[in-house]
């Protein structure tokens with residue numbers, strides 16, 4: 001998959017922009033605060049309809065403008081045109097000029113795998129950050145996943161509300177609660193199975209990738225879920241046994257909304273024992289594993305975006321990472337330090353100099 005022509009209107013500090021990306025390597029460089037991340041963010045938003053910077057959509061619209069439009073021709077089995085329009089009120093997506101009825105159906109159209117320095121939070125921060133990140137990763141690979149997840153979350157809300165009603169009104173019949181629990185379990189099991197399946201696939205690949213970057217260390221990801229390895233009947237029983245606790249808390253204490261996964265090196269959690277560099281490279285290894293999984297599942301390579309990859313990494317590790325990039329994968333790299341890029345990549349790359357919301361092909 002390749003993004004060819006990208007057109008922006010009022011996206012962050014780009015009023016109007018048109019760029020033509022190259023089929024393999026693209027180097028986007030320039031000083032701090034010029035718009036490098038903004039440029040690749042637009043590609044990510046076009047693919048996933050939301051920014052990885054996690055803030056409200058409004059900030060994507062250039063200050064004092066009403067709307068932003070991102071448009072690109074993407075080479076897939078054929079060239080498709082994608083458009084996303086964001087206003088204060090909402091978003092509209094079009095594929096080949098046809099309006100998409102549901103954004104959730106649109107999301108798995110463009111495969112983008114991105115590394116951004118903020119991704120270190122996947123290791124350092126709370127489980128909810130990790131779940132969010134995993135949800136995005138899986139949604140690219142399976143467009144039913146988000147449907148299962150949102151059904152689960154809807155039932156979870158209903159179950160929590162009913163638990164509160166039960167404890168306030170002192171209700172003793174659990175008939176309605178049991179029916180909600182059954183539904184919760186049926187969707188939860190689907191989510192758990194998909195998370196487990198993807199993390200198993202990642203584990204098959206990540207060790208050798210991490211080793212080619214770091215040289216040493218056995219990296220694995222441990223999935224932790226209340227649902228893991230349990231049949232629906234068993235889970236419903238566990239909910240029954242936990243009823244007192246749920247009533248006391250006024251919410252559902254067990255389920256895939258509590259899932260977590262832990263990055264481990266040599267059997268120890270990277271969060272507690274890993275250096276910055278180890279943590280960063282573990283995330284990068286994870287992203288590269290996803291590229292390979294995406295290719296196996298979808299039959300074509302996703303687009304790889306590496307934002308500010310080089311900060312805090314030594315020269316050797318940077319080059320080990322660059323060596324891992326397959327030329328068949330269209331890659332967009334942003335950096336302030338273009339001299340750090342290996343000649344193999346630099347000589348084949350299309351280069352873009354970013355200067356305050358304007359782009360010059362070099």
Ligand SMILES: Nc1ncnc2c1ncn2[C@@H]1O[C@H](COP(=O)(O)OP(=O)(O)OP(=O)(O)O)[C@@H](O)[C@H]1O
Nearest residue numbers: 012013031032033034035036037038059061062063
């Ligand atoms: N909605 C917006 N409207 C106008 N300008 C914006 C908007 N949002 C962000 N900016 C501007 O975009 C610039 C930051 O761009 P960006 O984050 O892409 O920089 P960068 O080149 O990646 O820098 P660094 O090398 O520090 O990562 C800032 O100057 C900021 O003021």
Ligand SMILES: [Mg+2]
Nearest residue numbers: 036037038308
């Ligand atoms: Mg940046």
